Amino acid sequence: MPRLTTESFGAVDDMSWLGSAHGLRNARTETLDPSTFIKATHYPNGYIPSGMPVAKVGGKLVPYDPSETAVTGAGVLAGFVLTNQKIVGASPIAVPVLDHGRVKVANLPVAFAPPVASGKSANTTFVWIV
Numbered sequence: 001m002p003r004l005t006t007e008s009f010g011a012v013d014d015m016s017w018l019g020s021a022h023g024l025r026n027a028r029t030e031t032l033d034p035s036t037f038i039k040a041t042h043y044p045n046g047y048i049p050s051g052m053p054v055a056k057v058g059g060k061l062v063p064y065d066p067s068e069t070a071v072t073g074a075g076v077l078a079g080f081v082l083t084n085q086k087i088v089g090a091s092p093i094a095v096p097v098l099d100h101g102r103v104k105v106a107n108l109p110v111a112f113a114p115p116v117a118s119g120k121s122a123n124t125t126f127v128w129i130v
Contacts, residue, residue, distance in 0.1 A: 013084045014109070017051040019102025019129045027082045027096040033060040035090040042110075048085040048095070049109040054078050056123075060092060066112065071119045079124055080108075100125040 018024070032054070037043060042052065042063060053064035056078040065074040079099035087093075103126050105112055114128040115121040 013050040014107075015050055017080070017104050017107040017109070018098075019104050019127065023098050023101030024082070026100070027098050028079075029094050030054075030056065030078070030097045031060050031092045032081070032085065032095045033062055033092050034087045036060075036062040037087070038063075039087075043087050047087060048081050050081060050083050051108045052081040052110065053108070053112055054081060054097065061095065061097065066115075068115075068117045068120070071117050075120060077115055077121045077124055099123065102127045102129055104129045106130070 032048065034048075037048065042048060053066070054061040055064045055074040055076055056062070057073045061078060061081075062074050064077055067075065069075075079097040080103065082096040082098045085093060085095050105114060105128055114126070114130070
């Protein structure tokens with residue numbers, strides 16, 4: 001018989017940032033690099049919160065750089081982490097990423113402005129609800 005365990009951490013996912021259910025069943029799995037996130041800034045409660053904007057650099061997810069001049073690497077929005085992700089150590093973890101759908105900008109866990117510069121959201125399709 002397998003040894004199954006249940007684990008609880010942080011709060012229940014706050015998915016109020018989702019503007020619809022569109023895209024939820026199509027979230028893709030990506031690898032997140034926890035070593036690129038700052039505990040005090042990105043996951044003070046021990047987990048990356050649902051709705052965290054991310055970019056993809058070198059095949060791994062890193063924090064998204066919102067500055068309009070950053071249009072390569074971390075400056076290109078790859079999507080949003082769909083569910084809370086517990087961070088333990090610096091080993092990469094698989095996470096679900098939403099790359100299309102409706103997003104309520106005011107309800108994201110970090111300050112965020114929809115990208116304006118061309119190329120900053122080339123890999124995503126979002127309807128921004130502001």
